Amino acid sequence: xxxxxxxxxRLGAFLITPGYHVASWRHPSxxxxxxxxxxxxxxxxxxxxxxxxxxxxxxxxxxxxIPFDSHEELSHQGxxxxxxxxxxxxxxxxxxxxxxxxxxxxxxxxEPFHLARNxxxxxxxxxxxxxxxxxxxxxxxxxxxxxxxxQPSHAERYHRAREFMQVVTGxxxxxxxxxxxxxxxxxxxxxPEKMHVLAHSGKHFQVRGPLNVARxxxxxxxxxQAGSSPDGQDFAAxxxxxxFTAAQDLSQAREFYQGIKKQVAGHGRDPEQxxxxxxxxxxxxxxxxxxxxxxxxxxxxxxxxxxLGLLRLLLGGADLSQYPVNGPxxxxxxxxxxxxxxxxxxDKARRENLTIRELYQSVxxxxxxxxxxxxxxxxxxxxxxxxxxxxxxxxxxxxPVLPDGLDDFVDMVVPELQKRGLFRTxxxxxxLRENLGLDRPVWGSAxxxxxxxxxx
Numbered sequence: 001x002x003x004x005x006x007x008x009x010r011l012g013a014f015l016i017t018p019g020y021h022v023a024s025w026r027h028p029s030x031x032x033x034x035x036x037x038x039x040x041x042x043x044x045x046x047x048x049x050x051x052x053x054x055x056x057x058x059x060x061x062x063x064x065x066i067p068f069d070s071h072e073e074l075s076h077q078g079x080x081x082x083x084x085x086x087x088x089x090x091x092x093x094x095x096x097x098x099x100x101x102x103x104x105x106x107x108x109x110x111e112p113f114h115l116a117r118n119x120x121x122x123x124x125x126x127x128x129x130x131x132x133x134x135x136x137x138x139x140x141x142x143x144x145x146x147x148x149x150x151q152p153s154h155a156e157r158y159h160r161a162r163e164f165m166q167v168v169t170g171x172x173x174x175x176x177x178x179x180x181x182x183x184x185x186x187x188x189x190x191x192p193e194k195m196h197v198l199a200h201s202g203k204h205f206q207v208r209g210p211l212n213v214a215r216x217x218x219x220x221x222x223x224x225q226a227g228s229s230p231d232g233q234d235f236a237a238x239x240x241x242x243x244f245t246a247a248q249d250l251s252q253a254r255e256f257y258q259g260i261k262k263q264v265a266g267h268g269r270d271p272e273q274x275x276x277x278x279x280x281x282x283x284x285x286x287x288x289x290x291x292x293x294x295x296x297x298x299x300x301x302x303x304x305x306x307x308l309g310l311l312r313l314l315l316g317g318a319d320l321s322q323y324p325v326n327g328p329x330x331x332x333x334x335x336x337x338x339x340x341x342x343x344x345x346x347d348k349a350r351r352e353n354l355t356i357r358e359l360y361q362s363v364x365x366x367x368x369x370x371x372x373x374x375x376x377x378x379x380x381x382x383x384x385x386x387x388x389x390x391x392x393x394x395x396x397x398x399x400p401v402l403p404d405g406l407d408d409f410v411d412m413v414v415p416e417l418q419k420r421g422l423f424r425t426x427x428x429x430x431x432l433r434e435n436l437g438l439d440r441p442v443w444g445s446a447x448x449x450x451x452x453x454x455x456x
Contacts, residue, residue, distance in 0.1 A: 018034045049099040089122060090125055093125045105119075105133070107160060108152065108161075112171065116168040131222035169446035170209070176215065176443050179195060197210055219440045219443070221432075253386055277392060284375070292373055294400070295373050302364045314342065397409055
């Protein structure tokens, strides 16, 4: 794959409050109530924009997704309440100017018209800075909030998601870019030749349209996807423009990177128009010992109840309470949860010969993502290595504790990346697409991406 000499990496800030580490809410500097503190989010996004990040990313779930057996067990968890992300990003749009605003929304329990309208509205409100992290919901806890006892099968979720994308992109093309004339002199509000009725009828959806929002400034909001299962990768190759993923080492990252780019080309798309951004959990210190002390403090705060609950979540709901915590991870039946993340956790346990206790300690921070503990130089070395050796186009930064972890990265690591010529010193444009180096979809692009009724 040909690379230009001026290629620079992309950065996203994963703003899960009060930090990505499972025990972050117990840290002395953390804002434990940050999930419902608008000022906290506003300051975080401004910090990321000061650091010239491409985007901030808000994850979401449609309910309390952490498995629990009792209210007492749940009370140990520190990340169960938060704002609805599209509402929050709409408010944050007026406090920022350049940074992209990306929110998670599920194709499993939403309707295409609602999400097409919501994300188009956010794109207008932010002057072209919205992005949608497309997910299929993976827990029974969410299903039980939407008239079901359990989640749909993996295959069914992805089949619905493919048709969902066909409908949403078609709705974003309801109006051509110059459809609205607002000509008061002749009394013509829009050109009727430039309005298009979708009239979609498929297995999962029947949607007439048109959308009652003009075409988004970006054409389509930037589409982000994070599935790493075979279905998830194929879905990303067809639809995604940014791919979030998890990898423990460079060989793993390169295999995924090269594989997804090849699949993108197989769908007739330009691989350069898809940015692969693995998650990175950085613990930054002015010295190596300072960074290690920061990490040790967080690890000491991990409650065993929370550690086992985290493993249950990562393993798709598998109950480990009947097994000794100082014994090995047993072979358990795979579930309909995130199949790629389950495999990653099993592989880590086997590869490193970890007990259950050691396993939950090891994933309490990165939860399958690469953990880098060290000085700004060391962290920049790792990021540069992955970037130059085709393991990544950029990184989704997961600060251990907020706001301190993001401040550390912006104030110490970003200047080092800039000094090496790896990262921008000013924003290239005003839209998320411009800053990511992504083309704006021409009107009618959705018509070329059809979903076969037989697609699994």
